Amino acid sequence: MTAVDPTVDPDREAMGGADPDRLVEIDDFLGDPDAHGPRGLPRTIIGWLTTTDHKALGIAYIVTSMVFLGIGGALAGVIRAELAEPGLQLVSVETYNSVFTIHGSVMVYLFAVPFGFGMANYLLPLQIGAPDLAFPRLNAFSYWLYLIGGAVMLLGFVADGGAASFGWFAYPPLSGAAGTPGIGADMWIVSIILTGTSGTLTAVNVIATVTMMRTPGMTLFRMPILTWNMFITSFMVLVAFPVLSGALLMLLADRQFGTHFFDPVDGGSPILWQHLFWFFGHPEVYIVALPFFGVVTEIFPVFSRRPVFGYKGLVLATLAIGALSTSVWAHHMFATGDLVLPFFAATSLLIGVPTGVKIFNWIGTMWDGSLSFEAPMKFAIGFLVTFVAGGVTGIMLASPTLDFHLTDSYFVVAHFHYVMGGTVIFAMFAAIYFWWPKVTGRLLSEKLGTWHFWLLMAGFNVTFFVQHLLGRAGMPRRVPDYRPIENFELWNKISSFGFLILVASMVPFLINVVRSLRSPATVGADPWHANSLEWATFSPPADHNFTWLPPIRSERPVFDLRWINFEGVGAPTSADAWEARHDHDEQWLPLHQWSDEEEQKRTTGPRPIERTSEGQSSDEDRADGDRGDDGEEIT
Amino acid sequence: MKIEAILWTGVAVFYIVIGLLYLAVGGDTAGVVLLLLATGLGGLVAGWVWDWTRRNGERVENRADVDAIDSTGVVGVYPTASLRPLALAIGVTAMFLGIPLGSWLSMVGIAIVASQVLLLTRDTDT
Amino acid sequence: MTSRSPLAPPITDQADDIDRVWDVFLYLALGVLAFVVVLVVYVVIRFRRRDDRLPQQKHYNIPLEIAYTVVPFVLVVGLFAITVVTVNAIDDTDTDPDLTVHVTAFQWQWEFEYPESGVRIIGGADTDAPELVLPADSSVLFELESLDVIHSFWITAFRFKRDIIPGTVTEFSVDMSDDAAGEYPNAGVCAEYCGLDHALMRFSVRVLEPAEFDAWLVEQANDQEVAG
Ligand code: HEM
Ligand SMILES: [Cu+2]
Numbered sequence: 007m008t009a010v011d012p013t014v015d016p017d018r019e020a021m022g023g024a025d026p027d028r029l030v031e032i033d034d035f036l037g038d039p040d041a042h043g044p045r046g047l048p049r050t051i052i053g054w055l056t057t058t059d060h061k062a063l064g065i066a067y068i069v070t071s072m073v074f075l076g077i078g079g080a081l082a083g084v085i086r087a088e089l090a091e092p093g094l095q096l097v098s099v100e101t102y103n104s105v106f107t108i109h110g111s112v113m114v115y116l117f118a119v120p121f122g123f124g125m126a127n128y129l130l131p132l133q134i135g136a137p138d139l140a141f142p143r144l145n146a147f148s149y150w151l152y153l154i155g156g157a158v159m160l161l162g163f164v165a166d167g168g169a170a171s172f173g174w175f176a177y178p179p180l181s182g183a184a185g186t187p188g189i190g191a192d193m194w195i196v197s198i199i200l201t202g203t204s205g206t207l208t209a210v211n212v213i214a215t216v217t218m219m220r221t222p223g224m225t226l227f228r229m230p231i232l233t234w235n236m237f238i239t240s241f242m243v244l245v246a247f248p249v250l251s252g253a254l255l256m257l258l259a260d261r262q263f264g265t266h267f268f269d270p271v272d273g274g275s276p277i278l279w280q281h282l283f284w285f286f287g288h289p290e291v292y293i294v295a296l297p298f299f300g301v302v303t304e305i306f307p308v309f310s311r312r313p314v315f316g317y318k319g320l321v322l323a324t325l326a327i328g329a330l331s332t333s334v335w336a337h338h339m340f341a342t343g344d345l346v347l348p349f350f351a352a353t354s355l356l357i358g359v360p361t362g363v364k365i366f367n368w369i370g371t372m373w374d375g376s377l378s379f380e381a382p383m384k385f386a387i388g389f390l391v392t393f394v395a396g397g398v399t400g401i402m403l404a405s406p407t408l409d410f411h412l413t414d415s416y417f418v419v420a421h422f423h424y425v426m427g428g429t430v431i432f433a434m435f436a437a438i439y440f441w442w443p444k445v446t447g448r449l450l451s452e453k454l455g456t457w458h459f460w461l462l463m464a465g466f467n468v469t470f471f472v473q474h475l476l477g478r479a480g481m482p483r484r485v486p487d488y489r490p491i492e493n494f495e496l497w498n499k500i501s502s503f504g505f506l507i508l509v510a511s512m513v514p515f516l517i518n519v520v521r522s523l524r525s526p527a528t529v530g531a532d533p534w535h536a537n538s539l540e541w542a543t544f545s546p547p548a549d550h551n552f553t554w555l556p557p558i559r560s561e562r563p564v565f566d567l568r569w570i571n572f573e574g575v576g577a578p579t580s581a582d583a584w585e586a587r588h589d590h591d592e593q594w595l596p597l598h599q600w601s602d603e604e605e606q607k608r609t610t611g612p613r614p615i616e617r618t619s620e621g622q623s624s625d626e627d628r629a630d631g632d633r634g635d636d637g638e639e640i641t
Numbered sequence: 642m643k644i645e646a647i648l649w650t651g652v653a654v655f656y657i658v659i660g661l662l663y664l665a666v667g668g669d670t671a672g673v674v675l676l677l678l679a680t681g682l683g684g685l686v687a688g689w690v691w692d693w694t695r696r697n698g699e700r701v702e703n704r705a706d707v708d709a710i711d712s713t714g715v716v717g718v719y720p721t722a723s724l725r726p727l728a729l730a731i732g733v734t735a736m737f738l739g740i741p742l743g744s745w746l747s748m749v750g751i752a753i754v755a756s757q758v759l760l761l762t763r764d765t766d767t
Numbered sequence: 768m769t770s771r772s773p774l775a776p777p778i779t780d781q782a783d784d785i786d787r788v789w790d791v792f793l794y795l796a797l798g799v800l801a802f803v804v805v806l807v808v809y810v811v812i813r814f815r816r817r818d819d820r821l822p823q824q825k826h827y828n829i830p831l832e833i834a835y836t837v838v839p840f841v842l843v844v845g846l847f848a849i850t851v852v853t854v855n856a857i858d859d860t861d862t863d864p865d866l867t868v869h870v871t872a873f874q875w876q877w878e879f880e881y882p883e884s885g886v887r888i889i890g891g892a893d894t895d896a897p898e899l900v901l902p903a904d905s906s907v908l909f910e911l912e913s914l915d916v917i918h919s920f921w922i923t924a925f926r927f928k929r930d931i932i933p934g935t936v937t938e939f940s941v942d943m944s945d946d947a948a949g950e951y952p953n954a955g956v957c958a959e960y961c962g963l964d965h966a967l968m969r970f971s972v973r974v975l976e977p978a979e980f981d982a983w984l985v986e987q988a989n990d991q992e993v994a995g
C-alpha cells in the first residue's frame with residue numbers, strides 16, 4: 007500500500023501517479039446480478055396490487071405523484087391561459103376557482119409530499135442497509151390510501167357543483183356548508199383526511215425503520231443526509247398531520263352534522279381554523295422541502311468528489327429547521343392583526359439562519375472540489391440558486407411590516423413557487439437523473455438532460471419572476487381577472503409565455519425517459535462513483551436489496567471501499583475493518599445462491615429476515631414454525 | 642439507543658420551552674395546547690426509547706466499530722404479498738366518503754375494514 | 768414623471784415608513800442573492816474538473832461554520848429590530864382620530880360609512896367600484912366588519928391590508944400624509960379570497976384636502992337625506 011494522503015495535500019496532487027487500476031469497482035464484489043433470483047418489479051397486475059416490497063411501492067409512489075404533477079401542471083396551464091389577458095376568456099369564474107384550488111391541493115398534497123415519501127420508500131432501506139421498511143404491509147396500505155384518496159379529490163370535478171373552490175387552505179366560513187355547498191368540497195376534505203393519514207402512517211414506518219433497522223456500523227451520525235432528512239421530516243409529519251386531520255374532521259362535522267366549531271354565527275371561531283391549519287401548514291412546506299434538501303446533499307459530494315462539508319452542522323441545522331418550523335405558523339396570519347406579531351416575526355426570521363447554514367454547507371462541499379456537471383449536478387445547482395431566490399423573499403415576508411402589504415398578493419405566489427419550484431421541481435429532477443440508473447439499470451442522455459435543464463431554468467424564471475412585480479404593484483392572488491392597467495397586462499403575458507417554455511422543457515425529458523427505458527439495462531452498481539450504500543448493490547437492486555455489505559466506517563462506505571487501496575483517503579479504520587473481515591472468513595465475498603426449492607418458498611411463503619455475516623437478505627427456511635406470526639416483529 | 646433517546650428528549654424539551662414562552666408572551670390557546678401536545682409526543686417516544694434501552698441494553702447497531710458480521714440471526718419476517726392493504730384502503734375510503742355521500746357507504750366501509758382486520762389477525766402467513 | 772409601475776404612491780405616514788423598510792429588506796435580499804450567485808458561479812468555474820485527481824477531503828472547518836452561522840444571525844437580529852419598531856408604530860390604533868370610517872365587507876362589495884355624519888357609500892353589483900373618500904393630513908380610524916365570510920381590506924397606497932373576520936370588528940388607523948390629495952383609481956381591493964366574485968371586490972380611493980373633505984361630507988349628508 008502506497009501512502010497517499012490527499013487530506014493534507016493542498017495542491018490536490020494527491021492522486022498524482024497513483025495507479026487507477028487499484029481503485030476498486032463495486033461491481034467486482036457483486037458478481038452476476040441475475041444469480042439471485044428475479045430483480046425488479048412485479049410483473050403482473052396482481053403482483054402490483056398485492057406487493058409489499060418497498061422498491062415496488064416506492065416506484066408506485068413516484069409514478070403516481072408524477073401523474074399528479076402532470077395534472078397539477080395542466081391546471082396551472084388553465085390558470086396561466088386565463089390570466090394571459092384581463093377579462094374572462096377561457097373558463098367561468100366557478101371553474102377558475104376550482105382550478106386554482108385543485109392545482110394547489112394536487113401539487114402540495116398529492117405531488118410534493120408523496121414524491122418525498124416515494125423516495126423514502128425506495129431509497130431509505132437501501133441507504134441504511136436494510137432489506138425493507140419496518141412494516142411492509144402498513145406501507146402498502148399507506149400507498150393505496152394515498153392513491154384512492156387522491157382520486158377522490160379529482161373526482162370532485164365530476165361531482166354536482168364541481169370540485170372544491172375555497173383555496174388550498176380552506177378558510178371557514180367560506181369552506182362551510184353555506185359558503186361552499188356541494189359534494190366536491192366534502193370530497194376534498196375526505197381526500198385530505200385520507201392522504202394525511204397515509205402520510206402519518208408512512209412517517210411512523212420511516213421512524214421505526216431508521217431506529218431499528220440500520221445495519222451494524224451504520225450509527226446515526228453515519229447515516230446519509232437524505233435518510234436523516236427523511237427521519238426529521240417524519241417527525242414533523244407526526245406533529246403536523248394529525249392536527250390537520252383533526253381540524254378537517256371538525257370542518258366536516260360543521261358541514262355535515264351541524265356543529266359550529268368554525269362558524270362565527272353560532273359562537274365558533276374562524277381564527278381557530280387558521281391556527282390549526284397553519285400549525286400544520288407551515289411545517290408542511292418544510293415537510294415538502296427537507297427530503298429534497300437531502301437529495302442535493304447526496305448529489306453535491308458525488309459530483310464534487312468531496313465529502314459533505316460540515317456533516318454534523320448540516321444535521322443540526324436540519325433539526326433546528328424541523329423544530330423551529332412548528333413554531334412559526336402564524337406568520338401566515340399577520341394580516342389578521344389578532345396575534346403576537348413579534349413572537350412569530352422572531353421565529354420566522356430565525357429559521358432563515360439554519361437555512362442559510364445549509365446553503366453555505368452546500369457551497370462548502372463544492373469548494374476545492376473537482377466538479378463535473380452531469381445532469382443531476384446541473385439540477386442541484388439550479389435548485390441552489392432558485393431556492394435562495396425564494397428564501398430571500400421569505401425573509402421579507404417574515405417581517406409583518408412588509409407582509410401586511412405583500413401577503414395574499416402575487417408576491418406570495420412568486421415566493422412560494424420559487425421555494426417549492428426550487429425544491430420540488432429542480433431537486434426532484436436532480437433526484438430522478440441521479441437515481442435513474444440505480445432504479446432502472448439504464449442511463450439517461452446527458453444531451454437531452456442539458457436541454458431539459460436550460461429550458462426549465464428559463465421557463466421557470468420567466469413564469470415566476472414577474473409575479474413579484476405584479477404582487478408588489480397590487481395584484482391579489484386567486485383572481486381570474488385583473489384590471490387592464492399599465493404593466494399588469496404585459497407582466498401577466500410574460501408569465502403565461504413562461505409557462506409555454508416550461509411545457510417545452512418537458513419534451514426532452516419525456517423523450518429521454520422513453521428512449522432510456524427502451525435501451526438494455528446494462529449499468530453497473532455504481533455508475534457515478536457515489537458514496538452511500540444504495541450503490542453497493544446491483545442496479546436495479548437485488549430482491550431484498552443486499553447480498554453483501556461493505557464495512558461501514560464513515561458516512562461514505564462505498565467511497566471508503568473504492569479507495570481501500572489508498573491509505574489515508576477513506577475513513578481511517580475502514581481498511582482495518584476490511585482486513586478483519588477478510589481474515590474472519592476466507593469466503594468473504596459469498597453471494598447467496600437460491601436453490602429452486604428456496605426460490606419456490608420465496609415467492610409463496612413467509613421468510614425470516616436473517617442477518618448473515620455478509621448481508622441481510624439470506625433466505626433460509628424458517629426454522630421455528632410458530633415464531634414470527636407478526637410479520638413486522640424484529641427479534 | 643441512547644442517542645435516539647437524547648434526540649427525542651431534546652424534542653420534548655424544545656417544545657415545552659417554546660410552549661411556555663408562547664404562553665408567556667400571550668399566545669392563543671390553541672397554539673399553546675398544540676405545542677404542549679407536541680411536547681407529549683416527543684416525551685412519549687423518548688420514554689419508550691429510554692425504557693427499551695434500559696431493558697435491552699445498547700444495541701450493536703449503535704456501536705461505531707461493528708460490521709454486518711457482528712449481528713446475525715433472525716431479525717424479522719418478510720410478509721408475503723397480500724391483497725389486504727388494498728382492501729383496507731378501499732374500506733377506509735368508503736367509511737369516510739359515506740359521511741357526505743350517505744351512511745350506507747360508511748356501513749359498507751366498516752364491514753370491509755372489520756373483515757379485513759379480522760382476517761389480517763388470523764392470517765397465518767403474515 | 769409618469770411611473771410605469773401600476774403601484775399607487777404611498778399616501779400615509781405609515782406607508783412612507785413601510786417603503787423605507789421595504790428598501791432595506793429589498794437591497795439586503797438582492798445583496799444576499801447576488802452574493803450566493805456569485806459564489807456559485809465562482810465555484811463552478813474555479814473548481815471545475817480538470818483531471819482525475821482526488822481533491823482534498825476535508826470535512827470540517829469549524830471557525831468558518833461558526834462564522835456563517837453567526838453572520839446571518841446578526842443580520843436577522845437587525846431585521847427583527849427594524850421590524851419590531853416599525854410594526855408597533857403601524858399597529859398602534861389611534862383612539863382619538865380625526866375621522867372614523869366604518870367599512871362593511873360582504874360578498875362581493877363594500878360599504879363605507881362615516882358614522883359621525885351618517886354618510887354611507889355602498890357598492891352594488893351593477894354599480895362601478897365604490898369610491899372611498901378620505902381627508903389628507905388627518906388621522907383616520909378604520910373599523911372593519913364582515914357580513915359573511917373573511918375578506919381583507921387592502922389599499923395598496925397604504926402598503927397595508929387588514930383581514931376582516933366575521934364575528935369580530937377589526938380596527939387599524941393611519942395618518943394621511945399632508946400631500947396625499949389625489950385620485951387613486953386602482954388602489955383598493957379585497958385581498959382574502961372570498962368566493963365567486965372575489966376578483967370584483969375593488970374600490971377606488973380619492974383623497975381631498977381637509978376643507979374640501981368637510982364640504983364633501985356635508986354635501987353627501989344632504990344628498991342622502993334628500994334621497995333617503
Ligand atoms: C408547472 C408550473 C406552475 C405554474 C405555471 C403555476 C402557476 C400558479 C399560479 C398562477 C397560481 C396562482 C393562482 C391564483 O392565485 O389564482 C398558483 C397557485 C398555487 N400553486 Fe402553482 N404553478 C406551478 C407549479 C406549482 C408547484 C410545483 C407547486 C407546489 C409544489 C404549486 C403550488 C401552488 C399552490 C399551493 C398555489 C396556491 C393555490 C391557492 O391559492 O389555493 N404550483 N400556481
Ligand atoms: Cu409558513
Ligand SMILES: [Cu+2]
Pocket residue numbers: 872875917918919957958959960961965968
Ligand atoms: Cu372579499
